[in-house]
Each structure stands twice: as structure tokens, then as C-alpha cells.
Amino acid sequence: MGGRPVFITIGFSHYCEKARWGLDRAGIAYEEQAHPPLIHYRALKGLGVGKQVPVLVVDGVPMADSSAILAWADGHLPPDRTLYPADLTEEICELEDRFDEDLGPATRRLVYAYGFETPKVMRWTAGQGVAWHERALLRLALPFARPMFSRVVGLTPADLTAARATIEEVLAEVDDRLADGRRFLVGGRFTAADLTFASLLAPAFLPPAYGAPLPTADRLAPGYRDWMASVADHPSVAFARRLYAEERQR
Ligand SMILES: N[C@@H](CCC(=O)N[C@@H](CS)C(=O)NCC(=O)O)C(=O)O
Structure with a gap:
């Protein structure tokens, strides 16, 4: 358990950027694993999260969807900095x-x-x-x-x-x-x-x-x-x- 979350992306994807911005803003250290589009399917195989990135793997548990990742990252911020007042x-x-x-x-x-x-x-x-x-x-x-x-x-x-x-x-x-x-x-x-x-x-x-x-x-x-x-x-x-x-x- 523990360790840095793994952030699986298509590097230039704007949905990945949305989630990345949220992670950066919350000061969360992560390891980004970028893949070219379509070739990224191999990285998602067996995770049970479908075919789309971004995916964030926290303590071995994968989380799909930029909005879910953004909300998760935001949960680490104090109320006066939240993106979802x-x-x-x-x-x-x-x-x-x-x-x-x-x-x-x-x-x-x-x-x-x-x-x-x-x-x-x-x-x-x-x-x-x-x-x-x-x-x-x-x-x-x-x-x-x-x-x-x-x-x-x-x-x-x-x-x-x-x-x-x-x-x-x-x-x-x-x-x-x-x-x-x-x-x-x-x-x-x-x-x-x-x-x-x-x-x-x-x-x-x-x-x-x-x-x-x-x-x-x-x-x-x-x-x-x-x-x-x-x-x-x-x-x-x-x-x-x-x-x-x-x-x-x-
Ligand atoms: N609603 C999703 C959309 C993510 C999305 O469309 N990801 C694209 C990259 S920009 C993708 O992985 N496409 C591969 C596919 O649909 O097969 C989110 O917000 O994360």
C-alpha cells in the first residue's frame, strides 16, 4: 500500500490535462505514465475501467474519468480553496x-x-x-x-x-x-x-x-x-x- 498514485494518460489529451491540473493544484505527487492514443488501450487492459483515459490508480485501485479524479484531488484541499464550494x-x-x-x-x-x-x-x-x-x-x-x-x-x-x-x-x-x-x-x-x-x-x-x-x-x-x-x-x-x-x- 502507499506510494505515489499512477496517472495513466494520453499526454496531450485535454481531459487528461483537466485531471492533471486538479492534481497539481492540490499538490498531489503522482507518477504520470503517458501513452499514444489507441496504444493506451494496452495500459488499461485488466483494470476494469473501460478504454478511456485519464485513469488514476491510488493504492492499487483504479479511478476513471477526469471529473472523478478532479473531485478526488479537490478533496485534499481546505474549504477555502475547493473547486466545488x-x-x-x-x-x-x-x-x-x-x-x-x-x-x-x-x-x-x-x-x-x-x-x-x-x-x-x-x-x-x-x-x-x-x-x-x-x-x-x-x-x-x-x-x-x-x-x-x-x-x-x-x-x-x-x-x-x-x-x-x-x-x-x-x-x-x-x-x-x-x-x-x-x-x-x-x-x-x-x-x-x-x-x-x-x-x-x-x-x-x-x-x-x-x-x-x-x-x-x-x-x-x-x-x-x-x-x-x-x-x-x-x-x-x-x-x-x-x-x-x-x-x-x-
Ligand atoms: N468523460 C471522460 C472522457 C475521456 C476521454 O474522452 N478520453 C479520451 C482521450 S481524450 C480517450 O481515452 N479516448 C479513447 C477511446 O474513447 O477509445 C473523462 O472526462 O475522463
Whole structure:
């Protein structure tokens, strides 16, 4: 028993970043084991937690889902620093669910769709922090992997149009919420709603403080850069940037 929790991830995944931010914020020491996407299935085999990361293994017991890990990490903080103040939990969790269910899958679709247009950059990004043999496997498998990613993530032209529309819708909602000048989404303090929004939107602005290495914008496909430029003027994007600059300590 004891020992540091093991944090199983796809390093660059924004859901993994959400959980990582929570762990870092709570000052929890952990050992991250990063894997390339799809190759991560092998690391989850036998754990009984399904096929998705992040997964945190604490004292041999695996815990799946970024929200569960975030809440677990948050339980280590005093009440004045919690991301889920008791009187605001309902509103926070409603927003967290909206971002988890709609924003996260939509930004991920664009990341993979454009990622396949720059396979070298995709290989670099997915290979950060992973074992050499998984990097070798990634190099072999990537040229044939798009159909499988398309099945798992949804990369048809219709999927991508829908993803852009969903992102615009969520950004407009958050713009509206921020229009009264508030500094945080709920209750005047930094909560899980803010953290979830900023991490799941991070692929749109590539924050320097992100907890895994990301490529710089100049290495991305032109379409990816155009998309980043097309959302950059939203107050909600500036807000997410600010949250990263002010709240994402490691
Ligand atoms: N609701 C889950 C979503 C996690 C998620 O979608 N993880 C992706 C990586 S970004 C994954 O593991 N995908 C593999 C698959 O679905 O087969 C959470 O919040 O943890």
C-alpha cells in the first residue's frame, strides 16, 4: 500500500490535462505514465475501467474519468480553496457536464482532423513522454490509423462541421455569462467550471502553461491555425487564456 498514485494518460489529451491540473493544484505527487492514443488501450487492459483515459490508480485501485479524479484531488484541499464550494455545486457541475459532454469532444475532433494533415507533428505530440517502444509502434501505425480514429473520435466532414458549430455555441454561452464583467464563471471564485472550460478549450489557444508539451502554432496545419484565429476574438477565449496564466501553477 502507499506510494505515489499512477496517472495513466494520453499526454496531450485535454481531459487528461483537466485531471492533471486538479492534481497539481492540490499538490498531489503522482507518477504520470503517458501513452499514444489507441496504444493506451494496452495500459488499461485488466483494470476494469473501460478504454478511456485519464485513469488514476491510488493504492492499487483504479479511478476513471477526469471529473472523478478532479473531485478526488479537490478533496485534499481546505474549504477555502475547493473547486466545488458547497453552495454552488449544482451550477458548477451543470457547466462541467456541458463542457465535458459537448466542448471536449468537439475540440478533440478538430485536433485529430487537422493533426492527420501534419503527421510528423502529430507523431511528435503523441510521442512526448512515452516509452520508446510505444513511440516506435506509433511511427509504424500512424500512417494507417485515420480510419480507426475516425470511428472512435468522429472525423467525417459532417462531424467536423458539427464540432465547429458546437464550439461556437459554447463560446457564445460563455461570452454571455462573462458579459457582466465577472472574473469567474460561477460565484466570484475559481471553480471546477473554470478549470474544465479552460482545459477542454486549450487546443484552441495552446497555453504555454499546459501540463504536457504541445506544438507551437507555426507547426500546425494551416486549417488548424485558421480555426484558432477564427475563435481568438471571443471574450471566452481570452478568459481561458487568463485562467491558464493566473491559475495553472505546477
Ligand atoms: N468523460 C471522460 C472522457 C475521456 C476521454 O474522452 N478520453 C479520451 C482521450 S481524450 C480517450 O481515452 N479516448 C479513447 C477511446 O474513447 O477509445 C473523462 O472526462 O475522463
